[in-house]
Amino acid sequence: MKELSDYNESVSDHEFFSFLYDRIISREINVFSQLKEFAGPVLRDRRTHPVIMRAFELIKKLNWGFFSTITPTTHGKLWAELVISDTQFPEAGDMKRTLSISNLYVCMLDIHGYTQFCQEFRKNLSMLHTLDRAINGDIRQISTKCHAVSQRERGDEIVVVTASATDAITATLAIFDYFSKTNVLNDPEIPTKRNGDTAILPVLKLTGGITGGNTSVPLIITEQGNLAGFLLNSGARLQTRANELSPKEAKVMVTKQVQMNYDKENARIKCTLEKNKTIYFFDAGIIEFKGVLLPSCEIVFKENERFKENYAAEIARLFNSIRDSLWEQAIFADLTALVSKSVEAMPPFSVTLAEPIRSIATVTNKVAVQFCKAALKAYSEDEDYSFALGLLKDLIIILAQIPEYDRLILDYLRGITAKYEFLLGIYLAALDDEVDEKAARVFTGDYLKTWNAVKSSSAIYEKLRLMGRRSAELNKKKNLWYNLIKQNKDAMEFTLYSGKK
Numbered sequence: 001m002k003e004l005s006d007y008n009e010s011v012s013d014h015e016f017f018s019f020l021y022d023r024i025i026s027r028e029i030n031v032f033s034q035l036k037e038f039a040g041p042v043l044r045d046r047r048t049h050p051v052i053m054r055a056f057e058l059i060k061k062l063n064w065g066f067f068s069t070i071t072p073t074t075h076g077k078l079w080a081e082l083v084i085s086d087t088q089f090p091e092a093g094d095m096k097r098t099l100s101i102s103n104l105y106v107c108m109l110d111i112h113g114y115t116q117f118c119q120e121f122r123k124n125l126s127m128l129h130t131l132d133r134a135i136n137g138d139i140r141q142i143s144t145k146c147h148a149v150s151q152r153e154r155g156d157e158i159v160v161v162t163a164s165a166t167d168a169i170t171a172t173l174a175i176f177d178y179f180s181k182t183n184v185l186n187d188p189e190i191p192t193k194r195n196g197d198t199a200i201l202p203v204l205k206l207t208g209g210i211t212g213g214n215t216s217v218p219l220i221i222t223e224q225g226n227l228a229g230f231l232l233n234s235g236a237r238l239q240t241r242a243n244e245l246s247p248k249e250a251k252v253m254v255t256k257q258v259q260m261n262y263d264k265e266n267a268r269i270k271c272t273l274e275k276n277k278t279i280y281f282f283d284a285g286i287i288e289f290k291g292v293l294l295p296s297c298e299i300v301f302k303e304n305e306r307f308k309e310n311y312a313a314e315i316a317r318l319f320n321s322i323r324d325s326l327w328e329q330a331i332f333a334d335l336t337a338l339v340s341k342s343v344e345a346m347p348p349f350s351v352t353l354a355e356p357i358r359s360i361a362t363v364t365n366k367v368a369v370q371f372c373k374a375a376l377k378a379y380s381e382d383e384d385y386s387f388a389l390g391l392l393k394d395l396i397i398i399l400a401q402i403p404e405y406d407r408l409i410l411d412y413l414r415g416i417t418a419k420y421e422f423l424l425g426i427y428l429a430a431l432d433d434e435v436d437e438k439a440a441r442v443f444t445g446d447y448l449k450t451w452n453a454v455k456s457s458s459a460i461y462e463k464l465r466l467m468g469r470r471s472a473e474l475n476k477k478k479n480l481w482y483n484l485i486k487q488n489k490d491a492m493e494f495t496l497y498s499g500k501k
Contacts, residue, residue, distance in 0.1 A: 013051050016042075020055040030063055031094045032056050032086060049089070056092040064095055065226050066151050066161065074144055077103075077163035082221075095221060104219050105168035105212030105258065106227070107160040108235040109175060112205040112248060114156030127201075134198045139175055145190045146171035158206075159227065159235075165213055165261040166271045169254070169279070172208050173301060176250055179204040184301050187272040207246060209238025210254040211294075213261040230292075237289040238296065245298075245407040253284065256295035282308050284408055285319050288495045298408070308406065310345035314338040318412065327419070327485045327492050332379050332388070335416050339395060340372035342409050351402050357394050363402070371395050383477045384470070389424055392417045411496055419494050427484050428469070431477070435468035442471045 020039070023029045029038055035055055042048045060068045072079045072091055079085070081103050085093040111117075121127040135152045143150035148162040148171040158175065162168040173185045177192040181203050185192060194201065211234045212219075220229035234255070242251040259281045266274040273279050280300040286293050300308055318338050321330040343365050350364050360367060375391035378384045396413055399405045435442055443451045447464070454460045468474075485492060 013047075016048065017051050017054055020051070021058065024055060024058050024062065029055075030059065032059060032089075032092050033094050035059065036086070036088075043088075052089065053092060056089070065222075066159070067095065067149055067221070069140070069144075070149060075147055075149065075163075077147055077167070078149065078161070081163045103163050103213060104231070105162045105165055105210060106219065106231050106235040107162075107168050107172050107208050107210040108232075108239040109158040109160065109172065109206050109208045110239055110243060111156040111158075111179070112207065114204075117202070117204070118155075130197050131201060134178075134194075134201060138178065138194070138198060142174050142178060142190065142192060143171050146174055150175075159232075161219075161227070164265055165210075165258045166265045166273075168210050168212065168258065169252075169262060169299065170271065170273060172210065172252055173273070173279075176206055176208075176252075176301075179206055180250060184278060185272065186276060186278070189272075205248065205250045207239055207242035207250065208252045209235045209240070209242055210252065210258050211235045211238060212255075213257045214255075234289065234292070234294060238287075238294070241287055241296070242298075245411075250302075252299040252301070254281075254297050254299060256297060259297050280306065280309055282312065283316055283319065285315075285322075285412070286495050293495060304347075307345045307347070308342075311338060311341040314341045315409070322416075322494055325489065325492065327423075328482045329380065331416060332420070333376060335392075335413065336372040336376045338409060339399070339413060340369050342406055343368040343372075343399075346404060346406075349402055349404065351398075353398065353401060357397060363398050368395070368398060371398070383481070385420075385424055385427060385477075385481060386469070389417060389420050392420070415494055415496060419492050422491060423481075423484055423488060426488065427481055430480055430484065431469050431474065432465060434474055434480075435465065435471070438473055439468070442468050442473045 020029070020035070023038065024035075029035050035052065036043065039048065039052060039055075043052070064070075067078070067082060070078050070082070072085070082096055083093040084096060117131070118128065135158065139150055139158065143160060146162070147164075147167045148160050150158055150160045150171070153159050160168065160171050160175070162171060170185065170187075170190070174187075174190050174192050177183055177185050178194065179201075181194070183192070211231055219227060219231040222228055238253040238255070242253040245251055245253075262281075265271075278301060281297040282300050284296040284298045287296050288294075298308075300306060314334070314337050318331070318334040321334045324330075346365070348365055350362060352362050353360070371391055371394060375388050375395070378388035378391065382388075392413065396410070396417060399410050399413065439451055440448060443464070447467075450460070451464050451468075454464070
């Protein structure tokens with residue numbers, strides 16, 4: 001068959017398909033609209049339509065890449081967002097490429113311990129192939145059940161794309177269930193139990209980051225059907241953040257936009273997750289990724305972590321104080337209140353410290369709360385900012401040794417303490433200048449003589465300087481501290497940063 005005009009009833013469907021096949025393989029035809037235009041002379045004969053649809057499936061496999069498996073039947077919502085359907089052939093159409101698509105969501109998943117798994121089974125190729133089949137087979141089937149598309153990337157990464165926030169979260173938890181051998185999703189319509197040889201795979205934990213649902217953030221689909229753009233990158237950054245907070249256990253981070261869209265989608269008709277009250281969105285504050293600020297949440301889906309709801313109000317207050325730059329009082333007070341409430345809310349613990357801190361060798365929930373109270377008193381009542389920050393630094397060391405403690409709060413404790421430490425250096429220098437200026441009033445009798453005599457002797461000088469800083473003659477410490485906060489407003493701005501600088 002040389003020309004399309006040669007097509008007639010005597011030519012078999014196989015010959016007609018072969019004719020189209022050659023042009024699709026040679027890239028003369030890349031999209032369905034080209035196929036229709038090329039085959040226009042014979043489309044009036046409906047007998048050609050099955051052949052046209054076979055040719056369309058070939059175009060999909062060669063050019064749609066990540067989305068080559070979607071159909072209006074299996075992925076209705078994704079199809080509506082991604083494909084410009086053809087009126088004559090509603091099961092076919094052209095893929096959108098570089099448009100802003102408001103209702104697309106990307107989830108980036110990472111398998112914990114994948115490198116260790118490969119090392120452990122490096123001499124057992126059948127086990128490696130089993131994991132490969134699980135990801136490329138079972139996980140794709142689970143994703144389809146969740147109206148999602150998934151694809152493996154770079155060994156231990158899985159990318160999931162959906163057209164709704166609910167589908168994105170459902171698919172993520174379904175995949176978690178499959179690898180962890182759990183039943184968090186608990187939806188009989190979406191089976192996640194391993195069958196056959198995949199049942200021998202060990203329990204594997206994943207972390208995930210979900211973004212999307214924002215009209216100003218496009219997902220770019222390249223000519224080869226690959227994914228690119230900020231939506232993909234931000235999903236990867238959130239997954240990195242989940243890894244930082246939980247390097248061994250499962251965790252999912254999402255943007256606030258994902259949470260808001262999930263709530264809207266479930267306002268009237270509730271999904272299985274919402275009916276069973278399976279998940280809780282815990283505010284994780286604003287995280288910076290290479291200059292971009294992302295309001296984020298953690299999806300709490302494990303029963304042993306639901307205690308986080310008990311200090312949701314405290315963390316919200318801290319975030320508001322940080323947003324308003326209330327460094328004088330509110331941020332310190334809200335931080336210690338949050339740490340105190342989080343310690344009280346978590347299961348009882350008793351941890352022997354690597355080294356005693358302030359003569360304390362074993363820390364319990366009650367001891368950690370006392371540190372918070374002492375720090376707040378030193379800051380708010382005694383105006384002893386140096387001692388208050390010393391207690392915060394002790395708390396950082398203590399809480400880092402409690403395995404179950406919320407890493408998010410620990411990150412905020414570290415970051416805020418670092419900002420106050422920066423301010424403390426300026427404050428103490430200013431205070432010391434005032435001590436020098438008022439030495440005759442600060443020190444009396446022999447102390448004044450000693451002060452003047454030993455300025456050059458650092459050890460004794462430091463002791464006297466500490467004594468001078470605490471003198472009642474320096475009666476404007478709070479004013480000095482607050483003025484320095486105002487003078488260093490830009491330097492005191494604070495957001496958590498995640499990822500490479």
